[in-house]
Amino acid sequence: MKELTRIKLINWHYFANETIEVKGSVLFTGDNGSGKSTILDAIQWVLVANLSKIKFNVSAHDETKRTIMGYLRCKTGSDTESGQRFLRYGDITSVAALEFYDTSKRKYFIVGAAADTRESDAQPDSRFFKIEDCRLEDKLFTDGKKVFSARTLKSQWGN
Numbered sequence: 001m002k003e004l005t006r007i008k009l010i011n012w013h014y015f016a017n018e019t020i021e022v023k024g025s026v027l028f029t030g031d032n033g034s035g036k037s038t039i040l041d042a043i044q045w046v047l048v049a050n051l052s053k054i055k056f057n058v059s060a061h062d063e064t065k066r067t068i069m070g071y072l073r074c075k076t077g078s079d080t081e082s083g084q085r086f087l088r089y090g091d092i093t094s095v096a097a098l099e100f101y102d103t104s105k106r107k108y109f110i111v112g113a114a115a116d117t118r119e120s121d122a123q124p125d126s127r128f129f130k131i132e133d134c135r136l137e138d139k140l141f142t143d144g145k146k147v148f149s150a151r152t153l154k155s156q157w158g159n
Helices: 036-048 068-073 150-157
Strands: 002-012 015-021 092-102 107-117 125-132
Touching: 002 036, 002 068, 036 068, 036 092, 036 107, 068 092, 068 107, 107 150, 125 150
Parallel strands: none
Antiparallel strands: 002 015, 002 092, 092 107, 107 125
């Protein structure tokens, strides 16, 4: 059996760089807009991988308006006082990674997705990866100041 043990979100909607510990069964609770669906959508992005098959934030509406670019750039909506549509502009990299424990092999592994989004691009360049026999650590995804690009992560882990 594979058990989800940690979730890592970097530049995913309002999550700048967070690690969420998971033990056993999990129930996400909180007020509207607190990030429950945002976490579930990150998990869905990693596990489903095919954006055409993903329905972001389906719990809120039958027809959702959330998009991958909205998550990566952190869409705020047009009703903010400043009129700012996104919190992230320019070239950015976002990462969603899931750490699992394989109970039969007694080893950890990570599956994840990273996306490079350039200012001029309408769609991100997404890469998916798997890291065997490894625990989630910041140094896998960042040098402490800058997030490694999706291309760099994919070439580094090669799976």
